[in-house]
Amino acid sequence: VQLPERVVIYELYSNDANDMHYRAKEKITQKLECSLLVVCTEHLVVCQEKKLQSMFFSGQSEKEWNFDSPIRYIKIIGGPPGKEGLILGLKNGQVWEVHLDNIHPLLKVTVNDGIRCLDLSQKKQKLAVVDETGLLQVFNSKSGDLCFQEPNTNSVAFNNLYEDMIAFSGNGSLAIKVLDFPAHRQKMSGFVVGLSGAKVFCLNGSSMVTLELPLSAPMYQYIDRKMYNEAYKVACLGVTDGDWEELGHSALENLEFEVARLAFVKLQDFSYLELIQDLQEQQRKGDTNRDSMIGDIYSHRGKLKEAARLYQKSGQEHKALTMYTDLRMFDLAQEYLGSSDNTDLIRQKADWAKNINEHKAAAEMYLSVGDTQSAIDIYGEKGWADQLIELGRRLDKAERPALLSIAEHLKRLNQASYAAEIYRRLGDSAAVLSLHVEAKEWSQAFALVQTQPQYKSLVYVPYAHWLAENDKFVQAQKAFYKAGKPEEAFKVLQQLIENAISECRFQDAGYYYWIVSRQFLDLAKENIDNQNELLLNFESNETLAGIYYAFHAVHRYLEEPFTSYMPEALFNIARFLMTETCQNKPRGSISAILYCLSKQARKLGANKLAKQILDKIQTLKIPQKFQEQVEIATIAAKARPYSDPEELLPMCYRCSTYNPLASPSSRCMNCGQKFVHSYVSFEILPLVEFVLEEDITDVEAVRLIETPSNDKVKGESWKQEISENRETLQLDVDQDKDPFTSGVGAFEGGDGTFFPVVVNRKTLLSMDSTAVLISKWNPPLRYQYYKNLLPELQITMCHSCFKAFHVDDFELQLLQKGHCPFCRAPPENFLTSDSSDDLLI
Known part of the structure; x- marks a missing residue:
């Protein structure tokens, strides 16, 4: 800043280019008479008419240059510190270049009139001169050749970020020009003094104004000339998003993929970036069909007709077909169908109808092209049972997969009868059985199994699980055996036993052990090889059943405050x-x-x-x-x-x-006879077990015992004696002698071995059937026989578990619980049956 008595040199306060705060750097305390003044890094350059002088900041002069004409304009063109260059415009029209480290100036160009304004381009390749007449002339700074000229100009400035862009002002307007393209003008008052990117600096009176320039015009000029790299450089200086988009699309349509990619990166348009990547991949694979690639671009932009035309031109009509079908424009797609593509088009049309919830139309279209399965899936998904039934009746038996699919959907829609109808048409009895099982229609399932026993496992296994879930374990056991899966019955019952014991339900535990024992007995009948082991398991489980049954009363007595x-x-x-x-x-x-x-x-x-x-x-x-x-x-x-x-x-x-x-x-510690307990009060009953002679079968023994008293052969009950002195007739001889009682006494041999009571046919025939209790075990066990030695004490036996009871106790339990207290068999089921009808509940 030149003051009357001194010159003050300022520098920017910070490195921020937008920060306009300055601070004093140097002061030259002398009065300088000059017409122009510029400052460099280390020097102050003073112009005094025809003389140019450089001096240090201390005020000491260093060099001096003299010219023939007064200097009208000075501009620093940059350079290393202390070696900066300047261009000078003289009144006689000469333009000189001066360097501070060189005393010799260099003449650049000469124009006809005096110089008003000068500027040198970024790379120093172009020199712009404005003369007194307002004529702007741009020269090649190396050769001095004239590039172009513009009239009515008062100031000029090159873009310091782009070599080929120049701004000039005059007649109240500002013009931007690149290369030899027509200049783009806009209204502006003042003088342009600088251009940096999209910012133009103008001096209007005594104020400096900064304007943001739209550089769209020069960018579009480059685009029109298909100079996309230059257009991209201009766009980087500052254009709108719309201009970037236009640059990207134009470059892409001309297959300038790199410029297009950079433009869409700026816009963050990922869909076009993916398209560019796909097109570049096609090029790498050798697919360089230009029309096809431009067709892809047009289709992406929504220019469908142009895209289809290019696809057709490139011989790739299938792309046009795919494009229109993807957009659900089936009428237009029809124009690009080949000879065998109608089916695919209808199928795609059906897919579209399905996606827009036009399910009925979609199903009809699927059926029209023979895609029965897709139509079935739609009917099933929507729950249209009537359509499924009608279609199932219309289809031929040969279309087995479709019919099976219809049956599955009908089964899911609770149309079991119609599903069974289809399965019967297909001859699939197993599927019919599965339907009955899922519907819990056990009577129909068993009726079918009677005619086709090979499917027993399909019915009895789920039936057994159903029974177990409903606490009907006896029937479940039978069902498991019918299905040939006794291990399943053991598994279920073992878990039930564990649960019952852990929950202190000891009576239930005893009941489950009794069921397990009966299973082992049934297995022993079928398995001869390990029969002895199975019978031992039967005995141990039956004993445990009795123990837990009795322990229930003890547990309740100890845990509950009152007992009955x-x-x-x-x-x-x-x-x-x-x-x-x-x-x-x-x-x-x-x-x-x-x-x-x-x-x-x-x-x-x-x-x-x-x-x-x-x-x-x-x-x-x-x-x-x-x-x-x-x-x-x-x-x-x-x-x-x-x-x-x-x-x-x-x-x-x-x-x-x-x-x-x-x-x-x-x-008994004396005779070894096992005590028989009543399974309510657990009193010892007056029952003595006896066994049969080896040649007597159980059937014969029961027949002899049950023979009515009128038919039994009676022995002679009188005795006659005749002697010399008297004749005697003795009546009721041995009437009090019971054959069974005579065998009871023989209970021990010489070595202390236990001897059971063994009876013969005569003894059996003499027995009163009301005093005999028979445990009619299933094979391989033999029957067990007990004689009530106190016939006046009424004793009964459960015909399911063969436990003995006082009659009064047993009848009371039946009245209270409705079944045997031990095995829980109701009176009507004491005589068990293995028929399948007994399994039905």
């Missing part, structure tokens, strides 16, 4: 469990059984047994809640007489021997 059992009954139950658990260890509390037995023994006066049991309990792990009571009872037992009442001692009805209460065996 009398002390005598609880005593008998606990004693039964004590003897049975000596050989079989159930998953129950032994200490609970013994605790219950000791408590009832003390109530009934069996102090000896109570003390023995309490001593045994001390060796076991006692539940916390019983410990104190056990300790008190143990102390109290020592103060009582060490004896048991005779009426509590178990008596053997065979040998009339009283057994000790603490006996660990369920047999």
Whole structure:
């Protein structure tokens, strides 16, 4: 800044080009007389009419250049610090180039009139001169040749970011020109002093104005000349998104993929970027059909007719067909059909109809082209059972897959009868059975299995699962066996047993063990090889069934505040469990059984047994809640007489021997006869088991026992004696002698071996059938026979589980529960049957 007495040199306050804050750098404290003044990096250049002088910032002069004519314009053209170049415009029309490190100036060009304005292009290849007449002339700075000229100009500036762009002003307008293209003008007052990218700097009076220029015009000029790289360079200086889009589309349509890609990257238009990538991939593969690629571009832009025309021209009508069908323009696609493409078009039209929810029309079109499966899928998806039924009746048996698909859909739509109709047409009995099974129509399924037994597993297995789910395990067991899958029955029942025991439902656990035992018995009948092992399993599971059945009462007594059992009954139950658990260890509390037995023994006066049991309990792990009571009872037992009442001692009805209460065996210690308990009160019943002689079959034995008394052969009941002195007739000889009673006494040999009661035909014939109970086990077991030695005591037996009961107890249980308390068989089902009808519930 030149002041009257000094010159102040300022520099930008920051490196930001848009920040217009300056600060003082140097001061030259001398008065300078000059017409023009410019500043360089290290020098101040002063113009005094014809003389040009450079000086340091300190005010010291360095070089001086003298010219023939006054200097009218100076412009710095850049260069290294201390070696900058300047171009000078003289009044005589000469243009000189001066470098601060060179004393010799260089003449560039000469024009006819004095110089008003000068500028040098970015790469110093072009020189622009405006003379006093307002004529702008642009020269090649190397050769001095005139490139072009423009009249009515007062100032000029090259774009410092683009070599071929120039801005000039005059007559109230601003013009932008590239190369030799026509200039683009717009209104503007003032003088242009600089051009950087899309920004033009104008001096209007005493103010500097910055304007944003739209560079669309020069870009479109390049596009018109198909100079896409130059157009891209201009666009980078600053154009609108619309201009970028036009550049991208124009470059793409002329297969200038790189320029188009850069334009769409700027716009972030990924769909076109994918298209460009696909087209470049085609080129790499050698597919360079120009019309086809431009057709792809036009179709992407929505110029469908032009695209179709180009596809046809390139011999790729199928692309036009695909384009129109993808856009659902089936009428236009018809024009590009070949001789065999009509089916595909209709199928695509049907696909489109399906997508727009015109399902009925789509199904009809599928059927018209023979795509039956697609039509079936639509009918099934929409749940149109009537259409499926009609189509199924219309189709021929040969179209088996389609018919099977229709049947599956009808089955899903709960149209089982129509699905069965189709399966019958196809002769698929297994599918018909599956329908009945899924619908739980067991009677129809069993009726069909009767005629086609090869499909038994298809019915009995799901039927068994259904029964098990409905807690009908006896029938489920039979169904599993019918299906030939006993392992499934064992698996289900074993899980039920586990659940019942863990949930303390011991009566249920006993019931499930009884079912398992019957399964082993049935398997033993069919498997001869491992029959003995299966029978052992039968016996052990039946014993466990009885143990858990009895333990239910003990558990309820200990856990619930009240019980319906009398002390005598609880005593008998606990004693039964004590003897049975000596050989079989159930998953129950032994200490609970013994605790219950000791408590009832003390109530009934069996102090000896109570003390023995309490001593045994001390060796076991006692539940916390019983410990104190056990300790008190143990102390109290020592103060009582060490004896048991005779009426509590178990008596053997065979040998009339009283057994000790603490006996660990369920047999008589004298004769070895097994005690038979009533399975409600668990009293010992007056039953003695007997066996048949080896040559007597079970059928014959039952016939002999059931022979009416009138038909039985009676022996002579009188005896006559004649002697010399008298004649005697003795009536009712041996009337009180019972053949069975005479065999009861023979119970032990010399070595202590147990001998059962063996009866012959005469003994069987003499028996009263009402006093004989028969356990009619299924093979391979033999029948078991019991004689009631106290006929006045009425005893009955369940004909399903063969457990004995007092008649009164059994009838009460039937009235309360409606079935046997042990095996849960109702009275009408005591006689089991293996017919399939019995499986139906």
